[in-house]
Amino acid sequence: MxxxxxxxxxxxxxxxxxxxxxxxxxxxxxxxxxxxxxxxxxxxxxxxxxxxxxxxxxxxxxxxxxxxxxxxxxxxxxxxxxxxxxxxxxxxxxxxxxxxxxxxxxxxxxxxxxxxxxxxxxxxxxxxxxxxxxxxxxxxxxxxxxxxTTWYPSTFKAYEILKSGEVGKLRKVVVRDGHKGPKNIGVGEEFLEWLTDPKLNGGGAIIDFGCYGANLVTWLENGKRPKSVTAVTQQLQPENNPKVDDEATIILNYEDSQAIIQASWNWPIGRKDMEIYGLTGAIYAENPTDVRVLNAEGYSGFEETEYKLEYQNTPFEDPFTLFLAVINGELTLDKYALPSLENNMIVVEILSAAIESAKTGKTVYLK
The missing domain is CATH 3.40.50.720 (NAD(P)-binding Rossmann-like Domain)
Structure with missing residues (x-):
């Protein structure tokens, strides 16, 4: 058990x-x-x-x-x-x-x-x-x-710590995902062609990397939809990404918390990391295997705990084993699990609102 x-x-x-x-x-x-x-x-x-x-x-x-x-x-x-x-x-x-x-x-x-x-x-x-x-x-x-990020040990350690109540009630999440940009990291010609096409990809960095944060935050928020979505996009590499954005910041406003998603094709170093802030502490999932927890002491003091995680070689640390377990009836996904349809419907709703917000310059309120 x-x-x-x-x-x-x-x-x-x-x-x-x-x-x-x-x-x-x-x-x-x-x-x-x-x-x-x-x-x-x-x-x-x-x-x-x-x-x-x-x-x-x-x-x-x-x-x-x-x-x-x-x-x-x-x-x-x-x-x-x-x-x-x-x-x-x-x-x-x-x-x-x-x-x-x-x-x-x-x-x-x-x-x-x-x-x-x-x-x-x-x-x-x-x-x-x-x-x-x-x-x-x-x-x-x-x-x-x-x-x-579904397969990162750090993702689930951060979730475990948050749900344990160790850092108090959730108040803010900051998720950062990105790299130098598709052309700068040398992706294949066929991949680059559609990744920088606003029809075939739906957008640029706002889609390619904004989806990670929307997925993780929806999971951490137990499937809640944000009250509103505000986004700002830029095109800082027009020579490489002439048709799409390559820099995006998305703010999700919830009833008692806030999330900031930073999606970029302009970072000099590739990254996929997440910060979770509660009322009494913070959780930093810095990469696939490293997590730091800061429990607050006084005004600016804190007690820090570090976790150096390892992949456990479970059947669930790659997408195909999970996919097969689901379709063969050996595994039932929680309603708002990271790969679930319910979670990802909210992800696309958030991204669609973010694109509208960036285009209009206005906050989009979800119905």
């Missing part, structure tokens, strides 16, 4: 069955190869719990390059989603194309009862997200979203 409680706390407040082992190879289809994170699934081709049965990618040159790189047969590559689904009959699909196409992936998969996992964020707009949710519910499929 103790093991179950610890895993439940650290793994997104999950409820699960006692058996984690995947005894069969679940048939997985891959929708698109243009996402820079696609190596995640291609590197998983030899796993004992999944089998890549088909890849939908019309760019034959890209497909040839990546399949050769990962030792995958081009016989698995199809020019369209429809052909791949019809000929390979996957049980689940992982989407690694542009964000705009997430809706098309769900439209193709849901009526066939095929579960879907997309890379963050869920959708480019709230309208797309609502259509995806309706399809998932109508056809009873799982639709989950993958974020890198």
């Amino acid at each position: 103790k093991t179950h409680l610890v895993l439940s706390l650290f793994l997104l407040a999950l409820t699960f069955s006692p058996s984690f082992a995947q005894q069969k190879r679940t048939k997985i289809g891959v929708a698109g190869l243009t996402h820079g994170h696609v190596g995640w699934i291609l590197n998983a081709k030899d796993r004992q719990d999944l089998e890549i049965v088909g890849i939908a990618e019309p760019n034959r040159e890209l497909a040839k390059r990546l399949t050769e790189q990962h030792g995958i047969s081009m016989n698995l590559v199809f020019n369209s989603m429809e052909e791949m689904l019809e000929k390979t009959k996957p049980e689940a699909v992982t989407a690694f194309g542009n964000i705009f196409d997430h809706l098309a992936v769900v439209e193709a998969c849901a009526p066939k009862g095929i579960h879907v996992m997309v890379e963050k964020p869920l959708a480019v707009s709230f309208d797309h997200a609502q259509k995806m949710k309706a399809l998932a519910e109508k056809h009873n499929i799982h639709l989950i979203t993958n974020y890198e």
Whole structure:
């Protein structure tokens, strides 16, 4: 029972069955190869719990390059989603194309009862997200979203400390995510093309990195929607990002707390970190494995505790094991768990409001 409680706390407040082992190879289809994170699934081709049965990618040159790189047969590559689904009959699909196409992936998969996992964020707009949710519910499929920060030990240690009451009631969260910018860090040509396209990505840094903070804050706030969203965006590298923003700050106003999301393609050093402030202390999740807790003493004094965490090699420290556990009925996500549809509907609502706020220069009040 103790093991179950610890895993439940650290793994997104999950409820699960006692058996984690995947005894069969679940048939997985891959929708698109243009996402820079696609190596995640291609590197998983030899796993004992999944089998890549088909890849939908019309760019034959890209497909040839990546399949050769990962030792995958081009016989698995199809020019369209429809052909791949019809000929390979996957049980689940992982989407690694542009964000705009997430809706098309769900439209193709849901009526066939095929579960879907997309890379963050869920959708480019709230309208797309609502259509995806309706399809998932109508056809009873799982639709989950993958974020890198979902797999950080520091994320769950910070959550555990906050929920224990050690630093008092939540008052402020500051989340910072970003890097030098897609072109400056050398992402692939196909990835760069849609990542800096306002239609295919939905925006620039405000979408690419703003989604992390919206996801984490929604989880920490137990699924509350903010009362209002205020955002400011800038384009500081017009030569690299001529069509989209590359600097964004989003303020979320809750009834008894506030969140600040800083999303940037202008930071000299890549970062994904989070600060949580309660009435009596603060929690700093500085990177995937380091957490500091400052318990206040007097005006400016504090007692500091440091945690040097390690990955525990549990079945839940990568997206595919979790995805398979969910679709095979071994794992039930909490309603507002980080990968959950409910959480990510709020994420897209926040991002859509942030884009509107940045364009109009006004605070957007959520209905």
